Amino acid sequence: MNIALIAHDSKKELMTQFCIAYCGILSHHNLCATGTTGRLVSEATGLQITRFMSGAQGGDQQIASRIQCNEIDLLLFFRDPLNAKPHEPNEAAILRLCDVHNIPLATNIATAESLVMGLQRGDLDWRDIVNPKN
Numbered sequence: 001m002n003i004a005l006i007a008h009d010s011k012k013e014l015m016t017q018f019c020i021a022y023c024g025i026l027s028h029h030n031l032c033a034t035g036t037t038g039r040l041v042s043e044a045t046g047l048q049i050t051r052f053m054s055g056a057q058g059g060d061q062q063i064a065s066r067i068q069c070n071e072i073d074l075l076l077f078f079r080d081p082l083n084a085k086p087h088e089p090n091e092a093a094i095l096r097l098c099d100v101h102n103i104p105l106a107t108n109i110a111t112a113e114s115l116v117m118g119l120q121r122g123d124l125d126w127r128d129i130v131n132p133k134n
Contacts, residue, residue, distance in 0.1 A: 001030070002029070003030065003075075005037055006075070007077075012040055015078045018113075023045045026045075026047060032066070034063065035054040037055075067103055072103060075098055077105060
């Protein structure tokens with residue numbers, strides 16, 4: 001699966017710790033991330049991560065375009081819900097695109113753990129359900 005990682009500044013350490021904890025599972029998938037998040041996670045875990053620009057410089061839009069092109073299967077977006085961000089409209093667009101394209105989305109660690117454990121069990125092969133091959 002193609003998994004995208006985004007984390008607000010106050011959540012980057014949480015994302016890094018999450019990826020350390022689930023490195024064994026994540027290593028079996030293609031990962032991409034916004035700039036700093038990707039660098040921090042890659043340095044801490046050794047995972048290969050395709051890095052885009054930082055979120056504020058358009059990295060979130062780069063990930064959004066991949067969602068639109070059906071190139072992202074899962075999004076882990078650790079958001080800071082208590083502080084407004086100047087590029088919040090872009091973030092709202094990403095959330096909407098996940099809904100439109102049926103992309104599983106975690107905005108907090110509890111949901112992210114559920115999704116990653118589902119990946120490990122093979123529970124997230126929903127595209128076969130939505131678009132049967134026969």
